Amino acid sequence: MAFGRTKRRETDALRAKFVTNRETVRSWTARWECPEVEWPPFDEVPGPWVVAPRERKRWLEQHAPFLDTYRWETPLRTRSAVRRCGNADEGGGVITWRRVTEEDFGLLRTWLAQPHVARWWHHDTSAEAVARDFGPAARGEEPSEDLLVMLDGTPVALVQRCRFADYPDYRQELADQVELPEGAVTLDYLLADPARVGQGLGPRILRAVVAATWTDDPDASAVVVPVNAANRASWRALEKTGLRRVGTVDLAPDNPADERAHHVYRIDRPADAPS
Numbered sequence: 002m003a004f005g006r007t008k009r010r011e012t013d014a015l016r017a018k019f020v021t022n023r024e025t026v027r028s029w030t031a032r033w034e035c036p037e038v039e040w041p042p043f044d045e046v047p048g049p050w051v052v053a054p055r056e057r058k059r060w061l062e063q064h065a066p067f068l069d070t071y072r073w074e075t076p077l078r079t080r081s082a083v084r085r086c087g088n089a090d091e092g093g094g095v096i097t098w099r100r101v102t103e104e105d106f107g108l109l110r111t112w113l114a115q116p117h118v119a120r121w122w123h124h125d126t127s128a129e130a131v132a133r134d135f136g137p138a139a140r141g142e143e144p145s146e147d148l149l150v151m152l153d154g155t156p157v158a159l160v161q162r163c164r165f166a167d168y169p170d171y172r173q174e175l176a177d178q179v180e181l182p183e184g185a186v187t188l189d190y191l192l193a194d195p196a197r198v199g200q201g202l203g204p205r206i207l208r209a210v211v212a213a214t215w216t217d218d219p220d221a222s223a224v225v226v227p228v229n230a231a232n233r234a235s236w237r238a239l240e241k242t243g244l245r246r247v248g249t250v251d252l253a254p255d256n257p258a259d260e261r262a263h264h265v266y267r268i269d270r271p272a273d274a275p276s
Contacts (some may be wrong), residue, residue: 093201093202093205094152094153095152095153096150096151096152096205096206096209097150097151097154098148098149098150098151098160098210099148099149099151100139100146100147100148100149101135101138101139101147101148101149101159102139103132103136103139103140105139105149105156106128106131106132106135106136106139107128108149108156109131109135109159110126110127110128110131111193112159112191112193113126113131114126115193115195116195117195117198118191118193120256121229121232121235121255121256122191122255122256123255123256123257124255135147144163144164144167144168145161145162145163145167146161146162146163147159147160147161148160148161148162148210150206152202156193157192157193157194157197157202158190158191158192158193158202158203158206159190159191159193160188160189160190160206160207160210161188161189161190162186162187162188162210162214163186163187164184164185164186164187164218164221165181165185165186165187165225166183166184174252175225175227175250175252175265178248178250178251179247179248179250179265180247180248181225182222182223182225182269183222184220184221184222184223185221185222185223185224185225186214186218186221186223186224186225187224187225187226187227188207188210188211188224188226189226190203190206190207190210190235198234199234201241203238204238204241204242207238207239207242208242208243211224211242211243211244211268215270215271215274215275216274216275219275219276221270222269222270223267223268223269223270224244224267224268225247225265225266225267226239226244226265226266226267227250227252227263227264227265227266228263228264228266229254229255229256229259229260229262229263229264230249230260230262230263230264231259231260231262236264236266239266240266242268243268244266244267244268245266245267245268246264246265246266247265247266247267248264248265249262249263249264249265250262250263250265251263
């Protein structure tokens with residue numbers, strides 16, 4: 002199911018410039034390329050802003066005390082990957098994400114037209130349809146997040162994330178058939194390149210998105226994902242991510258050629274997750 006979500010936190014013009022100039026910030030030490038802002042001296046600039054969740058509060062207090070509307074762009078890495086930007090010790094490349102913008106719609110049209118994506122998403126790839134379905138989230142008008150996932154800076158996947166509570170009809174349809182905790186979040190996802198399917202990239206992305214969800218949304222109690230029972234590659238990726246099957250339900254498929262049976266996968270918030 003495709004969906005969108007409003008921005009979890011609104012960001013101001015300063016944050017927008019902050020992100021735009023992040024490459025410049027790799028090397029500055031005393032003054033950022035933003036004339037209206039006078040920065041305090043930095044002892045060290047993380048490379049850049051790749052900061053562990055537990056360190057974010059301290060980093061902001063020490064280095065950017067006035068950025069009370071700061072929104073983190075979360076780096077997606079496995080546990081063994083080096084935290085510094087640009088390095089990964091497992092040889093799989095560095096994965097990052099950002100929100101989809103209207104400038105990405107042409108890319109999404111190309112991805113949605115790929116046979117391995119179209120088989121399950123069954124999405125109209127016209128410019129009008131993509132603007133209609135992805136535009137509200139890109140503008141912050143729809144209660145979901147569309148995340149463009151990149152491998153070493155190259156876009157490779159789309160992940161959508163939302164709270165069931167923001168879609169009460171969908172939530173009730175699922176809750177009538179399987180236990181659905183308050184605060185549950187759901188995902189939808191695609192890999193753009195068919196050559197990458199089955200190579201481990203999908204589970205790697207999903208593990209990182211799930212882990213980031215506990216930090217991004219302190220109220221998220223679980224990640225619950227219904228997936229068409231016939232889409233074995235998709236639900237196997239969820240199993241490799243650590244989700245467990247908790248039931249099979251009857252839901253309308255995205256592709257009307259498919260049966261209605263959907264397996265439901267779930268992972269609960271870890272007891273040691275940040276709050």
